Amino acid sequence: MPILNEISALVKRIPTSMQEILNERVIQIRAEIQQGVKKPYKQVLNLSSGDPQALSLKPLTFVRQVLAGCLYPTLLHGDTLPADVRQRVQTLLGECAGEGTWSHLETHGIRKLQHSISDFISRRDGVASDPDNIYITNGSTAAFMTLLKLFVPNGSSLQTGVLTPEPSYNGFKFALAAQGALVVPYYLREEQGWAVQLDELHRAVLTAKGHCNLMALYVINPGNPTDIHPVLSPGHVQTKDSIKDVIRFAAEERLIIMADEVTDAHKNMIVCVYQSCMIGEGMEFCSYKRALMEMGAPYSNMVELASINSISKGPMGECGLRGGYVELVNFDPSMKQNIFKLFSAMQCASLMGQIALHVMVDPPRPGQPSYPLYTNEIQSNKREIINNVRRTLGVLNSLPAITWQPVMGGMFAFPRVSFSQAAINYAQERGQEPDVMYCLRLLEDEGLCFLPGYELGMTEGIYHIRITLAAQEEIMKEALQRLKNFHLRFLKEFPALERPGGNTNPDPLTATASSVMGHADPNTPLGWRH
Amino acid sequence: MPILNEISALVKRIPTSMQEILNERVIQIRAEIQQGVKKPYKQVLNLSSGDPQALSLKPLTFVRQVLAGCLYPTLLHGDTLPADVRQRVQTLLGECAGEGTWSHLETHGIRKLQHSISDFISRRDGVASDPDNIYITNGSTAAFMTLLKLFVPNGSSLQTGVLTPEPSYNGFKFALAAQGALVVPYYLREEQGWAVQLDELHRAVLTAKGHCNLMALYVINPGNPTDIHPVLSPGHVQTKDSIKDVIRFAAEERLIIMADEVTDAHKNMIVCVYQSCMIGEGMEFCSYKRALMEMGAPYSNMVELASINSISKGPMGECGLRGGYVELVNFDPSMKQNIFKLFSAMQCASLMGQIALHVMVDPPRPGQPSYPLYTNEIQSNKREIINNVRRTLGVLNSLPAITWQPVMGGMFAFPRVSFSQAAINYAQERGQEPDVMYCLRLLEDEGLCFLPGYELGMTEGIYHIRITLAAQEEIMKEALQRLKNFHLRFLKEFPALERPGGNTNPDPLTATASSVMGHADPNTPLGWRH
Known part of the structure; x- marks a missing residue:
């Protein structure tokens, strides 16, 4: 019998992460596709994570240039890197314990x-x-x-x-x-x-x-x-x-x-x-x-x-x-x-x-060579998210049994989904929450991964799905098309009320939700001043 | 009264790190020198840490090139980076969730x-x-x-x-x-x-x-x-x-x-x-x-x-x-x-x-463009350490009241120092262990930082100092000169036995140490096959 035959109570108390389970399945499906297993899609789209770069949102050039310069100071010779990048690298390297390299002398962080x-x-x-x-x-x-x-x-x-x-x-x-x-x-x-x-x-x-x-x-x-x-x-x-x-x-x-x-x-x-x-x-x-x-x-x-x-x-x-x-x-x-x-x-x-x-x-300042690109890239990433909000709300608007709160800004959509009793029963038979069942089926059937609201600690009887908006245009469009296809098929199998709020066992905290929720205007999704 | 008026017992039990205390003092002294405070030295040499690069041992070019390429893939165009670096970068980037960037989809690490x-x-x-x-x-x-x-x-x-x-x-x-x-x-x-x-x-x-x-x-x-x-x-x-x-x-x-x-x-x-x-x-x-x-x-x-x-x-x-x-x-x-x-x-x-x-x-393999440089750099870093062992043992050999075990290889020297009862009393009056007192004085008087053996959990009555050997030639030579100056002055103040082992209160485990320890041959300090 192994010595460690029971995990500490502490570790047991850590909840299982749906995000991890979904990610693992994404990896498996990708491997299956590579091995030639037939699927109704060529590629899995994972819009479940909160990692902006996972969905090909571009990293900021200035950040990467400074990092590359710090790691490989040979780049400081010549004009591979802009002048303000080189200057920043020199300043940061001057803070190292070693000369031109990086060491971990100060455990509480670089003093500067x-x-x-x-x-x-x-x-x-x-x-x-x-x-x-x-x-x-x-x-x-x-x-x-x-x-x-x-x-x-x-x-x-x-x-x-x-x-x-x-x-x-x-x-x-x-x-x-x-x-x-x-x-x-x-x-x-x-x-x-x-x-x-x-x-x-x-x-x-x-x-x-x-x-x-x-x-x-x-x-x-x-x-x-x-x-x-x-x-x-x-x-x-x-x-x-x-x-x-x-x-x-x-x-x-x-x-x-x-x-x-x-x-x-x-x-x-x-x-x-x-x-x-x-x-x-x-x-x-x-x-x-x-x-x-x-x-x-x-x-x-x-x-x-x-x-x-x-x-x-x-x-x-x-x-x-x-x-x-x-x-x-x-x-x-x-x-x-x-x-x-x-x-x-x-x-x-x-x-x-x-x-x-x-x-x-301490980002690049106006007048510095990298300032225009740095600000443009931020604006461009921001625009991409804003356009994705518009696209997403446009599609969600067309789907029955889905509502959401007006969007103020950010990287996720978090629509609420209404499930029929039949769908809830179907999920229960599988030992799953309805939103988890929905997301798992969406992943299997359409190769599209969203995060169920269950993962985020929703009250019972209230179901959401979380959609990452930080994705490239083509990925977002494709994802929304797949969502639409799946959702309409799903509703044929489990017809639901037109609006959520009629869920069973609503929590008193959110019982009035349906009265104030509605379809938002997709043209004013964000409050950012753009 | 603050809510957190007592730290958790758990944190209290974490021992105070001499390394941190010494590092903080190194930073302070450096700041004092910058502010124009007169010291008998222009520069502090910190040979206390286990960080090879802190003492200017060179990082491996291949490692840094691969990192720079992964962070800033623009470098893949042209010939700034060797072909095998570019290939490695391409392979690694192919493992990312995003395209050409880095994200944290897989919390247990990159699958590849x-x-x-x-x-x-x-x-x-x-x-x-x-x-x-x-x-x-x-x-x-x-x-x-x-x-x-x-x-x-x-x-x-x-x-x-x-x-x-x-x-x-x-x-x-x-x-x-x-x-x-x-x-x-x-x-x-x-x-x-x-x-x-x-x-x-x-x-x-x-x-x-x-x-x-x-x-x-x-x-x-x-x-x-x-x-x-x-x-x-x-x-x-x-x-x-x-x-x-x-x-x-x-x-x-x-x-x-x-x-x-x-x-x-x-x-x-x-x-x-x-x-x-x-x-x-x-x-x-x-x-x-x-x-x-x-x-x-x-x-x-x-x-x-x-x-x-x-x-x-x-x-x-x-x-x-x-x-x-x-x-x-x-x-x-x-x-x-x-x-x-x-x-x-x-x-x-x-x-x-x-x-x-x-x-x-998975380092560069024979035949790949980066192989010769990679192996040369490793050999060179190794040679530097070997030379430092020779230098260090040469100096330690000349110093009374210091002995050590034969060196088999590595990055540190760990000589044992014999303290007179007067030195032990002097340290006790200050609430310090003798080796801590020795290292603190060495730092103040000579701007040279070594780690006291106390930090590493020595038995009572046995005192060591730890000297990092991964340092550039000039730094090492200067450090050894300062050690020599200090040690001889220290012995004038606190005359000690020629050989350690006559310490008070020796632990039974190491009581016989002096009988087997002696001055090693500085010409064969390492067993590496070089």
């Missing part, structure tokens, strides 16, 4: 990068930021994993609980489970554009009482276009007043705020270059730190805030490089040594991710 | 890379390797951290214990502490060339009884030139017989073997290209897996083995890219799903590290 991030935050918020409070990590998941170690386990006999929005990306929930903490869900209301509601937070706190030791509140802002909060058809941006309410709530309940503020490169660009950051129609991005500092004492010097950002999303979309940071605000200075020790024990973050992070917080 | 690693292991060991048992990670620390989650916590009221060699790199001990596991030390004997001794393993097991739930045995082989086992002046390579003894021991005691087999690029090269792997004089590297399979049943299908490798060490030395893998052998297949789930929850490893890993396990 800490300062650049701190400058970026100061510019964004109009509030000072201390480079010593910035820790650089292998992306946002690594940042959360490490942070959670500070207070999980906590010595209490009860598990540590963290208030967590649903629906949301499962990565954070995986991280909580992997650290032995408990997800205490608070539900975002579809009919309110997935905004955080104070009464729902209070309700969630009550559910936690006696079951766990509630220590932190996880918030995601903006709710787009990060895949951290993938319910992107709404793509909620929190207002400053709402943020202040949440901060007061956290102070009353004595909760640490873990803010997932993966401000995407659009916004970073705008923040950096124009000192303003409009992304949604009439919506101004406000960081939790800025709101906190505006509130003044006692909040501004009392509420503990960890704000996390990463290079994975937006037009930069460098998921594969792994880069992120966390800024700690109001953490007890006496713990600094221990926090530093913890982050150091995790080893330094990938230097390639760190370099990309440097470009993200 | 899993196969390449599996091929490499099969060639090395002459035993089949299943790609599905290979998990790619952000370096070896990440691999250990994730693995430990499988059995820590274990549901037992006792903490999970792991048998861990001392002295050894503190990274693994940090990982254990960060996961809430307990280090159960077994001491490597200096006078036996730091070899693992069965009687010492049995002694360590007895110390653990009743204190913890012993689950695993951590072994490091070869003991060089990884910084995982940094006692590199001995640089022990385990014999196949010794490995089999250890495997039998693990089977009897029902322990999972976690083998740190960071086979460096020399050996990988030799393994890959020549199917042989001599590194020490008369020493043949044998992997734990190979030994295990040779033993046959019941061992070969029973003993659970996790073997870890990384790109950080040897002439590749790509610490900053973060790349490593673990192969799991004999783990219960029923747990595969959970293990996969766990590694997936950690997110994919840095793709740049994965690409470098690909080159490490």
Whole structure:
């Protein structure tokens, strides 16, 4: 009998990822096609992931040129790389421990990068930021994993609980489970554009009482276009007043705020270059730190805030490089040594991710040779997503039994699908949720992969599918055609109501959804100023 | 009062890293020099780290060219990159989810890379390797951290214990502490060339009884030139017989073997290209897996083995890219799903590290354009280290109160220093260990940073300093001159015995050390066949 005959309870608690199951099946089907297995399609289209580059959205040339130059400084001779790229590379190489190479002397990150991030935050918020409070990590998941170690386990006999929005990306929930903490869900209301509601937070706190030791509140802002909060058809941006309410709530309940503020490169660009950051129609991005500092004492010097950002999303979309940071605000200075020790024990973050992070917080400036291309590429990626939103809404509009919330911006569509009782029964017989069954069949029949809303933690009886919008035009068109074909066939097999909302067992939170939801105007899908 | 007013017990248990403290001081001193503070030196030399490139050892051109090409495929047009680099880039890009870019679809690593690693292991060991048992990670620390989650916590009221060699790199001990596991030390004997001794393993097991739930045995082989086992002046390579003894021991005691087999690029090269792997004089590297399979049943299908490798060490030395893998052998297949789930929850490893890993396990072959340069660069880096060993031993030979074990190979010297009672008292008054005091003074007085043996877990009363040998000639010469100046001044202040061994409170394990230790011949410091 093997020694490890039972997996630790901790690992068992990590939910199985539908995303992983679907990805594995995508790989299998691709292999089957290569082996000559007959399928009604030549190619699998995977529009389930939150990885912008997986669907051929182009990486930003400046980022890649700087990385190539840092790795292979021979490129600095001659004019293979533009002058400002060469200059950036020289500056970054000057920060290395070795000469012209890359080493991992400083486990908390490149010193200069800490300062650049701190400058970026100061510019964004109009509030000072201390480079010593910035820790650089292998992306946002690594940042959360490490942070959670500070207070999980906590010595209490009860598990540590963290208030967590649903629906949301499962990565954070995986991280909580992997650290032995408990997800205490608070539900975002579809009919309110997935905004955080104070009464729902209070309700969630009550559910936690006696079951766990509630220590932190996880918030995601903006709710787009990060895949951290993938319910992107709404793509909620929190207002400053709402943020202040949440901060007061956290102070009353004595909760640490873990803010997932993966401000995407659009916004970073705008923040950096124009000192303003409009992304949604009439919506101004406000960081939790800025709101906190505006509130003044006692909040501004009392509420503990960890704000996390990463290079994975937006037009930069460098998921594969792994880069992120966390800024700690109001953490007890006496713990600094221990926090530093913890982050150091995790080893330094990938230097390639760190370099990309440097470009993200300090992009090319007007007048520099790379500025026009850099901004054009961002605009072009943005345009591609906007066109895909239009295309997608156009097709969804033509399909019965599908509705959605108006899109404010982002990288995903998240339409709601209505299933007939027959379809629900059919799924149940297979031990599947209806949306999972729908996505699995879509993948088998049409070679098209979307993510079921189930993965993101939907309330029972409410079903969504998540469609990645960051795809090249031809891929998107083909995907929508396949969706249309499948959906109409599916409805012939399982005729459904014209509008969702008549689902069985609706949750009280979303019971009124059907009354406010409807078909949006495909011509004004985004609030971005383009 | 802040909510997080006390750090979790788990983080508290992570030991403070002398390496980090020294690095911070190095950075401070460098800043002081820049600010015009007068010092008796113009430049700080940091020879404390295990990062080969930090001391200007050159990165391998082929690795960097492949990385640059993958990041910026425009370089594939024209002849900026050699033909085999371009071909490798094309192959790797073909493995991406996106076209010509990099995304993180497969959280367990690039599929092709899993196969390449599996091929490499099969060639090395002459035993089949299943790609599905290979998990790619952000370096070896990440691999250990994730693995430990499988059995820590274990549901037992006792903490999970792991048998861990001392002295050894503190990274693994940090990982254990960060996961809430307990280090159960077994001491490597200096006078036996730091070899693992069965009687010492049995002694360590007895110390653990009743204190913890012993689950695993951590072994490091070869003991060089990884910084995982940094006692590199001995640089022990385990014999196949010794490995089999250890495997039998693990089977009897029902322990999972976690083998740190960071086979460096020399050996990988030799393994890959020549199917042989001599590194020490008369020493043949044998992997734990190979030994295990040779033993046959019941061992070969029973003993659970996790073997870890990384790109950080040897002439590749790509610490900053973060790349490593673990192969799991004999783990219960029923747990595969959970293990996969766990590694997936950690997110994919840095793709740049994965690409470098690909080159490490499948380097340029004879006849390919890059082969001559690749092998020359490795030989040159190797020669530089060998010359540094000669230089270092030459200087150490001239210094009183210093001895060492014969060097078999590697990246560090680890001489033992004899301190007088006066020096010990002086250190105690400052709350420091004598070797820590020595290194701190060396840094302040001479701007030279070495790592005290204390950091690596030495027994009480035995003091060492660790000197990185992977440095450019000029840096090494300058460092040795500074060491000489300091050491002679130090001995004037604190006169010591000519030979160490007369230390107070010697540990029984090493009490006989002085009788077998002596000055080695600087002309035959390494067993490498050069």
